[in-house]
Amino acid sequence: MVEKRKDVPARYATAQEIQSQMEYTSKIRAIVTAGEVKKACVVTYGCQQNEADSERIAGMLRAMGYEKTDKEENADIIVVNTCAVRDHAEQRALSITGGYKHLKAKKPSLIIGISGCMVSKKESGDRIKRSYPYIDFTFGTEKLWQMPEILYGVISGQKRIFCPNEGKPITMEGIPVLRENPYKAWVSIMYGCNNFCTYCIVPYVRGRERSRRPEDILNEIRGLVADGCREITLLGQNVNSYGKEFGGECDFADLLAKICEIEGDYIVRFMTSHPKDASRKLIDTMAANPKIARQFHLPVQSGSDRILKAMNRNYTRESYLSLIRYMREKMPDIAISTDIIVGFPGETEEDFEETLSIVREARYDMMYSFIYSKRSGTPAAEMADQIPPAVTGARFPRLLEVQNEISLERNLVWENQTLRVLVDGRSKNNPEKFSGRTDGNKIVLFDADDSDIGKFVNIRITKAQTFALIGEIVNDGR
């Protein structure tokens, strides 16, 4: 099992540390911009937090003088931002990175780095150092802010640098960000997790919880709204425990209320919530502020109290359901989604039936379900009574069947109603149509044109399907 790191308190980067990283950025910029245009490619695996981190990596690379490219074969530097949540994700990142060996053979000046959860642990960095001689550098999630210094060491010293998460986690404000989408932005409000759910590797690779200061978050959001951003998603592994280190001065509900005071036409979403920390105050704040999307992602993971205990989730089926009832009482139109793990070690048929019954009771709009997969280093991987694939494989479709029926019923209520939708662009699955998301985060497909991208429009829903709504624009939504 991976050892729990000591609970080292986080701190903010000092002015001197910030200055020093800026100086490294300038030195690299002088080298990079001296000759032909140099290009940087950032490849991302994993969750929204990783996507947000990649936008910061890309922002730093741009500040260093690199132009962005999406093609690894055109790049002068490749940074692979990895995920460690599942063994499969780690193996995939390694195998893709393995393919870069031939790129380096063709272009020996190519610089290759790996960042993120997979290289946050020292052992993983050591393995890369030994087995992947063409990788020039690694840095863990807590060392992202030091990328200019690491990269300068590689470029100037022609040496390999491996930098796992060690020591005090440091939060640095003002890192440049290269956002993928001008209308939708991720804003990390906190980092790390304290919960140690027994199946999860995150607390071992992203460290203990630490919140950004409210004024830093508010300033970032003010800037985004002023630049025309229409949707802001606040990110944290457990946003409900935001602000614990501020001594009750600003909890997550307070932060949301302050954000909603920023003038402008935009909506705020957040993820992810932990049911043990989601408060009634938060639900009241949402109900009182129309800028907060009517969407709540509340991962239940299992409907069985016995399994919830084994998962170390620290809530019960009943406390969870009472939260759902309170949400629906305060916001009858709220869309609720969840995560469920099928086949956690020791899950009996009775436990699984409890999961089916909580799905029927909670009546989710959407569900993200996963078959339990062993994550080495976590307590659950060592538990006796791992469930055979034949059993999990048989349970999984039964769960989907129950949820799909409910999803369709929940979508059918929107037929013939008009919903405000932020237009994302052409649908990936159906390029004839445009797609967007409702306040409840439901996908809507409709006819539009490119000039509608990034705007709110009103859409009359003509047909409901299990995973999407179909509609037509009835007027400009602003």
Ligand code: SF4
């Ligand atoms: S709350 Fe649990 S599942 Fe979520 S990141 Fe923390 S440990 Fe992992």
